[in-house]
Amino acid sequence: MRVLRRTLGTFGTFLGVLGVLSGSVSCTAAHGDDARPGDDPPAALAPFERLLPAPASARADGPGYAVGPGTVIHTGPGPDEDVRQVGELLAEQLRGPSGLPLPVVDGPGGDGIRLRIDEEAEGVGDEGYRLESGPGGITLTARTPAGLFHAGQTLRQLLPVAGPGTVPGGTVTDRPRFAYRGAMVDIARHFFTVEQVKRYVDQLAQYKVNTLHVHLTDDQGWRLAVDSWPRLAEYGGGSEVGGGPGGYWTKDEYRELVAYAGRRYVDVVPEIDMPGHVNAALASYAELNCDGKVRERYTGIKVGFSSLCVGKERTYEFIDQVLGELAELTPGRYLHLGGDEAHSTPAADYAAFMDRAQAVVGRYGKTVVAWHQLATAQPAAGAVLQYWGHDRTPAAEKAAVVAAAKAGHPLILSPADRLYLDMKYGLATKPGQVWAGLVPVKRAYSWNPGAYLAGVPESAVLGVEAALWTETIATRGDWELMAFPRVLGLAELGWSPAASHDWASYSRRLGAQGPRLQAQDISYYRAPDVPWQ
Known part of the structure; x- marks a missing residue:
């Protein structure tokens, strides 16, 4: 080969x-630097526009959610160990760049980042997800823990490379x-x-x-x-x-x-x-x-x-x-x-x-x-x-x-x-x-x-x-x-x-x-x- x-x-x-x-x-x-003298820097893309891989659907809508010192990751009401593991790994991935504590707790919770399994979720398949962001928090919904994991990777791209930030309001619906x-x-x-x-x-x-x-x-x-x-x-x-x-x-x-x-x-x-x-x-x-x-x-x-x-x-x-x-x-x-x-x-x-x-x-x-x-x-x-x-x-x-x-x-x-x-x-x-x-x-x-x-x-x-x-x-x-x-x-x-x-x-x-x-x-x-x- x-x-x-x-x-x-x-x-x-x-x-x-x-x-x-x-x-x-x-x-x-x-x-390295490939730019030529006098080149203008590339225009910044809106957060949903810079996602890679490109999602199946992304729609900006209204104010977003500010991820800050009080943000908690909620892993749902049931004792699902796989979902808990996704939440812990997501917290680990976000803590370093953001500098935030991001505790992971069981239960549906309130404000924060909510992980949710819905085996009947539409339009996402086995590995896809839905990400919804608004002033009250961010909800990641998937049929499987794998889908929740992929949703978390999209969330990482919607936050700044370093420091706390605001995830824009809107919805991403995605599947491979x-x-x-x-x-x-x-x-x-x-x-x-x-x-x-x-x-x-x-x-x-x-x-x-x-x-x-x-x-x-x-x-x-x-x-x-x-x-x-x-x-x-x-x-x-x-x-x-x-x-x-x-x-x-x-x-x-x-x-x-x-x-x-x-x-x-x-x-x-x-x-x-x-x-x-x-x-x-x-x-x-x-x-x-x-x-x-x-x-x-x-x-x-x-x-x-x-x-x-x-x-x-x-x-x-x-x-x-x-x-x-x-x-x-x-x-x-x-x-x-x-x-x-x-x-x-x-x-x-x-x-x-x-x-x-x-x-x-x-x-x-x-x-x-x-x-x-x-x-x-x-x-x-x-x-x-x-x-x-x-x-x-x-x-x-x-x-x-x-x-x-x-x-x-x-x-x-x-x-x-x-x-x-x-x-x-x-x-x-x-x-x-x-x-x-x-x-x-x-x-x-x-x-x-x-x-x-x-x-x-x-x-x-x-x-x-x-x-x-x-x-x-x-x-x-x-x-x-x-x-x-x-x-x-x-x-x-x-x-x-x-x-x-x-x-x-x-x-x-x-x-x-x-x-x-x-x-x-x-x-x-x-x-x-x-x-x-």
Whole structure:
């Protein structure tokens, strides 16, 4: 999914996009300045007009509510622990910027911020909400705690970046366009700690992204402890691109991440890539190789050279034990099997292997997700395909994906020339790659997931996901620079109604997020065609 590509030649691909794409020409952190001398500062937007993602409906009406020292968060009359947890987290998120105490109390309460579950609430769906603000307080209403959480994230944007403030009077009624709004991070090429990934969860959840896909294994490293195969992490985790020390997560650390994300209504989707991208496993255990000999650890960035031994029964004992332990750790419904770039696995072997691997996922009560190459084999009933192709993907490959969608397999769209966050913004971007082309902020946003693949109706699209591969990314600063602000476009594409998608409007709302990103110490690329405030 990532370097199809490199066989085309990086230089040739790079030249091919220069005449087509207009990208930014500088790579600047949040405190850079793209303004020219004499430019007027961008006009400030009204609070409802700067919300990102854009809500389904927002109407200003009358005076608002001043959030101040006496403001209380009321979590409703019943002993609903989930609602109480939403209230506590919202208070935590608001206290730092506002400097207010914001106590959380049970009961319907009076003035203040009121959290309310109404299972019959109209126009909001399972994840949506209604936010009503007036002089007597703010009421957040949703059918589910997840909806209340998203309402709280909207409330955060209606308050100042720092200090107390007044939430304008009016009503926001909102719900997501797509059920799956995801971001993927690759901790296999370069290792990142759970703490760094938790930071990303917080950054994503405030913009209503609800899925974190973690690429846990690849040729360069195995990043999760497995009790039944301990050398996978202990030895296979000891390398990374460029020859660094690597690392891995313990099971307790993984559980901690899953729980942390869950409290923010973000599901974790773990990926164990197979039958290719497995050199770290082949270097850890000789018995996984057809010739019984261990491989050397790998620190480069080539793809497609490794494969599990499809003809060995020990291979299937391996995947059963690994996926079984992973399923036990993961409360969410999905396990991702990878399945791309298995160039060293003959097509018939690939199909046979994926049949058995998918059956293992089913036995553990999970739903298969795999990269779209699974369409060339036989996707299991209900399997979800993740499409990472791009404008130059061969028609036959696209046709297989379209046929799978028509057969009932939901699609997650991650087009590499739109949503691969490791693609450079422009010529001067220091980290990143170019095999899918330059991906400036406008290009990442300006497409319609519901009509992206000809022949695939919007109803077949489960959602969208922005992928951050880390061959060239080894630090938090580079991670955030490549993700932000493009991941905010992903958030809007996944949440907001199609009719609201407009670059002129979006770029102004994106520019209004600049102070918020800076206040959270998020490094981001100041695209010159965005009117940053």
